[in-house]
Amino acid sequence: MTERIRDFLHDRRRAGLDDGPVLVVDLEVVRENYEKFARALPDTRVFYAVKANPEPKLLKLLAELGSCFDTASVAEIRMALEAGATPERVSFGNTIKKERDIARALELGVRLFAVDCEAEVEKIARAKALTATDAVRVFCRILCDGAGAEWPLSRKFGCMPEMAVEVLEHAHRVGLEAYGVSFHVGSQQPNTEAWDGALASSSRIFGELAERGIHLSMVNLGGGFPTKYLKDVPAVEAYGDSIFRALSKHFGNRLPETIIEPGRGMVGNAGIIESEVVLVSQKSHAEEEVRWVYLDIGKFGGLAETMDESIRYDIRTERDAERRIPCVLAGPTCDSADVMYEKTPYWLPVSLAIGDRVLIEGTGAYTATYSSVAFNGLPPLATHVI
Amino acid sequence: MTERIRDFLHDRRRAGLDDGPVLVVDLEVVRENYEKFARALPDTRVFYAVKANPEPKLLKLLAELGSCFDTASVAEIRMALEAGATPERVSFGNTIKKERDIARALELGVRLFAVDCEAEVEKIARAKALTATDAVRVFCRILCDGAGAEWPLSRKFGCMPEMAVEVLEHAHRVGLEAYGVSFHVGSQQPNTEAWDGALASSSRIFGELAERGIHLSMVNLGGGFPTKYLKDVPAVEAYGDSIFRALSKHFGNRLPETIIEPGRGMVGNAGIIESEVVLVSQKSHAEEEVRWVYLDIGKFGGLAETMDESIRYDIRTERDAERRIPCVLAGPTCDSADVMYEKTPYWLPVSLAIGDRVLIEGTGAYTATYSSVAFNGLPPLATHVI
Numbered sequence: 001m002t003e004r005i006r007d008f009l010h011d012r013r014r015a016g017l018d019d020g021p022v023l024v025v026d027l028e029v030v031r032e033n034y035e036k037f038a039r040a041l042p043d044t045r046v047f048y049a050v051k052a053n054p055e056p057k058l059l060k061l062l063a064e065l066g067s068c069f070d071t072a073s074v075a076e077i078r079m080a081l082e083a084g085a086t087p088e089r090v091s092f093g094n095t096i097k098k099e100r101d102i103a104r105a106l107e108l109g110v111r112l113f114a115v116d117c118e119a120e121v122e123k124i125a126r127a128k129a130l131t132a133t134d135a136v137r138v139f140c141r142i143l144c145d146g147a148g149a150e151w152p153l154s155r156k157f158g159c160m161p162e163m164a165v166e167v168l169e170h171a172h173r174v175g176l177e178a179y180g181v182s183f184h185v186g187s188q189q190p191n192t193e194a195w196d197g198a199l200a201s202s203s204r205i206f207g208e209l210a211e212r213g214i215h216l217s218m219v220n221l222g223g224g225f226p227t228k229y230l231k232d233v234p235a236v237e238a239y240g241d242s243i244f245r246a247l248s249k250h251f252g253n254r255l256p257e258t259i260i261e262p263g264r265g266m267v268g269n270a271g272i273i274e275s276e277v278v279l280v281s282q283k284s285h286a287e288e289e290v291r292w293v294y295l296d297i298g299k300f301g302g303l304a305e306t307m308d309e310s311i312r313y314d315i316r317t318e319r320d321a322e323r324r325i326p327c328v329l330a331g332p333t334c335d336s337a338d339v340m341y342e343k344t345p346y347w348l349p350v351s352l353a354i355g356d357r358v359l360i361e362g363t364g365a366y367t368a369t370y371s372s373v374a375f376n377g378l379p380p381l382a383t384h385v386i
Numbered sequence: 387m388t389e390r391i392r393d394f395l396h397d398r399r400r401a402g403l404d405d406g407p408v409l410v411v412d413l414e415v416v417r418e419n420y421e422k423f424a425r426a427l428p429d430t431r432v433f434y435a436v437k438a439n440p441e442p443k444l445l446k447l448l449a450e451l452g453s454c455f456d457t458a459s460v461a462e463i464r465m466a467l468e469a470g471a472t473p474e475r476v477s478f479g480n481t482i483k484k485e486r487d488i489a490r491a492l493e494l495g496v497r498l499f500a501v502d503c504e505a506e507v508e509k510i511a512r513a514k515a516l517t518a519t520d521a522v523r524v525f526c527r528i529l530c531d532g533a534g535a536e537w538p539l540s541r542k543f544g545c546m547p548e549m550a551v552e553v554l555e556h557a558h559r560v561g562l563e564a565y566g567v568s569f570h571v572g573s574q575q576p577n578t579e580a581w582d583g584a585l586a587s588s589s590r591i592f593g594e595l596a597e598r599g600i601h602l603s604m605v606n607l608g609g610g611f612p613t614k615y616l617k618d619v620p621a622v623e624a625y626g627d628s629i630f631r632a633l634s635k636h637f638g639n640r641l642p643e644t645i646i647e648p649g650r651g652m653v654g655n656a657g658i659i660e661s662e663v664v665l666v667s668q669k670s671h672a673e674e675e676v677r678w679v680y681l682d683i684g685k686f687g688g689l690a691e692t693m694d695e696s697i698r699y700d701i702r703t704e705r706d707a708e709r710r711i712p713c714v715l716a717g718p719t720c721d722s723a724d725v726m727y728e729k730t731p732y733w734l735p736v737s738l739a740i741g742d743r744v745l746i747e748g749t750g751a752y753t754a755t756y757s758s759v760a761f762n763g764l765p766p767l768a769t770h771v772i
Contacts, residue, residue, distance in 0.1 A: 019486070051720055051762045072720040075763030094720050094762070096665050096680045099740075100405070117667035119740060143669060154722045155714075156678075160670035187722075279482045281503035283529060284546035292542075294482045300756065304686075307693070307723065328541075334437055334458040334480050336540045336573075337693065354485075354505060370686065373759050373766040376437045376480070377461030380759040 001316070001359060002026045005272050008386050018357075021275040021297040023383045025053065025364050027061050029270035033236075034065045037225075037262060040240030044258040047091055049223055050076040052263025052365040053271070057385040059083030062266075070261040074104045081108060091220075093182075093261065095120060095141055095157050102127040106136070114182060114220075116141045116159045118170050125174040137179035138171045139220055140164040142205070144183040144198045158183065161201040165208045172214045180218030180256065181205050187264060188311070189224035192234050192242040196249070203250035218257040219247075225260070227268025229362050230312045236265070264365040271364025273297060273381070277356045278332055290345055291327045293352060298331010298338040302363070302381035304370040306340040316359040319349035327352075333376040387702070387745060388412045391658050394772050404743075407661040407683035409769045411439065411750050413447050415656035419622075420451045423611075423648055426626030430644040433477055435609055436462040438649025438751040439657070443771040445469030448652075456647040460490045467494060477606075479568075479647065481506060481527055481543050488513040492522070500568060500606075502527045502545045504556045511560040523565035524557045525606055526550040528591070530569040530584045544569065547587040551594045558600045566604030566642065567591050573650060574697070575610035578620050578628040582635070589636035604643040605633075611646070613654025615748050616698045622651070650751040657750025659683060659767070663742040664718055676731060677713045679738060684717010684724040688749070688767035690756040692726040700747040705735035713738075719762040 005024045012018050037046050047070040048062050054076060059069070060083045068089040069080035080090050087109025092102070095116040102113065102124055115121050115138050128136050143158040159167065168178040181202040185194040199219065206216050221243060226233040247255055279294040297303060305311040315329075326345035331338035340346075352358075371380040391410045398404050423432050433456040434448050440462060445455070446469045454475040455466035466476050473495025478488070481502040488499065488510055501507050501524050514522050529544040545553065554564040567588040571580040585605070592602050607629060612619040633641055665680040683689060691697040701715075712731035717724035726732075738744075757766040 049720075054760070054763065071763070073763035075760075075765075079763065094718075096716075096718050098662070098664055098682065117665070119665060119667055123740070154725050154728070155669060156716050156722050156725055157720075158669070159667075160672075163670050276484070278484055279503070279505060281505055281545075283541060283544070284549050286546075296484065300690075304758075330482075330542050332480075332482050334435075334543075336542045339540055339542050342540070354509070368759075369761045370758050372690075372756050373754075374440070374461075375755045377440065377457070377459035377465065379461075 001272060001361065002029060004028065004386055008384065009274055021273055021301060021381060023271050023273045023363060023368050023381055025055060025058060025267065025271040025383065025385045027057065027385060030058060030061060030267055031065065033266050034062060034067060036236045040236040041243065041260060044260050047259050047261045048266055049261045049263030050080060053267045054079050054369060055383055055385045056083060058267065074101050077105055077108055077110055099123040099127055103131050106131045106133045111135060112137045114139055114141055115167060116157060118167055121167060121171045121174060121176065125176060135177060137177045139180040139182045139218060140167045141182045142201055144185055161205055164205050168209055169212060169214060178209065178214050178216060180216050180220060182220030182222060184222035185224040187224055188226045190226060190233055192238045194224065195221060195243050196246040199246045199250045218259065221258055221260045223261045223263050225262045225265030227264050227362050227365065230314050267364035268362050269364060273302065273360040273363040273367065275358050275360060277352060277354055277358060280352060280354055291325060292330060293327045293348060294330050294332060295358065296332050297381065298333060298340060300333055300335065300338055300372040300375045301331060301378060302367040302371040303340055305366050309341055309343055313363060314361040316361060317349055317352055317356060319351055322349040322351055324348055325350050333378065387658060388415060390414065390772055394770065395660055407659055407687060407767060409657050409659050409749060409754050409767055411441060411444060411653065411657040411769060411771045413443065413771060416444060416447060416653055417451065419652050419656065420448060420453060422622045426622040427629065427646060430646050433645050433647045434652055435647045435649030436466060439653045440465050440755060441769055441771045442469060444653065460487050463491055463494055463496055485509040485513055489517050492517045492519045497521060498523045500525055500527055501553060502543060504553055507553060507557045507560060507562065511562060521563060523563040525566040525568045525604060526553045527568045528587055530571055547591055550591050554595055555598060555600060564595065564600050564602060566602050566606060568606030568608060570608035571610040573610060574612045576612060576619055578624045580610065581607060581629050582632040585632045585636045604645065607644055607646045609647045609649050611648045611651030613650050613748050613751065616700050653750035654748050655750065659746040659749040659753065661744050661746060663738060663740055663744060666738060666740055677711060678716060679713045679734060680716050680718060681744065682718050683767065684719060684726060686719055686721065686724055686758040686761045687717060687764060688753040688757040689726055691752050695727055695729055699749060702745040702747060703735055703738055703742060705737050708735040708737055710734055711736050719764065
């Protein structure tokens, strides 16, 4: 909680505007985060993962600070450009793109694309021919087991390293620049050493392609940099040190160009959601019966990452000095799946009451844009960037 | 697939408007569904669960047909009223309501409210006093194990039957009309007998309160009526018969007033999503490697109910006559959780190709309003009601 957010919420309540949950993002925290990344990985370009939070003011600040942008769609490319980024600072990082969206991206000036199979390479080559673009760079995403991450990635993105060699060779063959390799160690990755294995694979891919006369330039180190929820997480510097050691170990003194794609690590701790307790109840008088606390925000209003109780947010109330008891925490919709913490109940003050405000910390990333458009007639989460 | 939807999609494609997934809802199917419910349960009022799909044209048709409306929020109450329902035909069926929203509902003329604890009764009593309303009816939701439902409900809503007696007695004491009991047997309930146990509990609650001089009037039988996905489901008539038998068994010849709250059963089979294959790929050349098929719609674009692979939609392609192979089916976002069917892969035609259109059947309910507001910059699912 920053003083600026506290003042904002205070003014909002005094003005009687506090009906409904709100996300407040403090740009000063984002600025600090950006500077920490820049210092911790001085030779690495930062591509902010726009999907984490695409608020225009936030993108504008990052563009001013010199950030580049990792985008997932043509709409996100446009947002990055509108925020002031030049097209060279934008990567189309989604491995799943419609061919006509690739053409649109090329028309907007974007020249860096993610792929993980030959079919995607083909699309880019065709779109390049169609739009008469030259010098289009592709990097191939490889699978990475993400062991240890709190939000482990599936096998959805990337291919096996052996296949990446073929994909990049194919890209070279059809007239694209085989530019590099990317991977993702898993979101909210607490293990600073998690990059080592994927960098070893990357180095082998560089080597195998070099033998075929294709010289890759870049390793995209992805995201995975955590933000603090309930547990403490290592500092960005520790990630920087560990990544630099792994790069040196696997690439020797011929270090590749590197980029990172922080999203959660850039904006997670810059945002706080204020929510209201709508109901506190029990299902029976039985002694073992747990208390249920219902907030005016839930899984469908922005807290989608509580899915499977993966992310456990730090929740603050005005009664935190009191004794706490285990509670099931649920959202306000008529949907039985809209329960945030039940398998591992959440400890909340015994006197927490209907109408109390609670602050959900570390909610700057992957909240507002996840919220449903109008489920149960409830409006999506409002965001204020200050 | 109805002829009307086929024609609509055909015209849309000819007009070149088919960039992005779309949900098309056929009102003729909704009309048939409503009539089936009305015939199968002739003495039961239908309260359509607005949250299933709140499209204005759909609500208007149902209002014209005589349907009442089960609403989850003040916004949904307004939608029902705008569609032409009078306030007596609207129930505020969410057990989790802000007191100021209860007051707003009372001001809009709504007089029927769901509760499942004394704290919620208190809120309604206070809002009633504040708005000087008389004759406010409450029904208490009881827990029901929902055994057998494909989308089993959690313990989020309802209280134990013993407690319901106290809650309703409390409502009576504070000047509300203790009107009845509600329960929900679980969404997409294939067991037509599932209502029996909850009706036994309801009858006991009626009896216990009658002994205290409080005479309940209504049993809200909830929803749970299934729509056809991959598996066949019993006809509405079978549910009607079974429910009538259970009512007679537990209430004898003093049958209470009854209402049902179909949502999925009313609109599920009226809607079809047309989506596009964005990518087909494999992660390696290994023989055991499964094929991945990526659509332009996924968990965050409207198919949230594929969560935990609960709902398995029937997916049609133009190549269905061909040999099928198991595929992982995933959405278009840069989110590793956006995978719909992986644990139990989905069998799709071996020649399914990038750019192919697929039809996802039975998607009229719980899709468009679930879709995220702008995750990955992708727009929410567009709906056309025809």
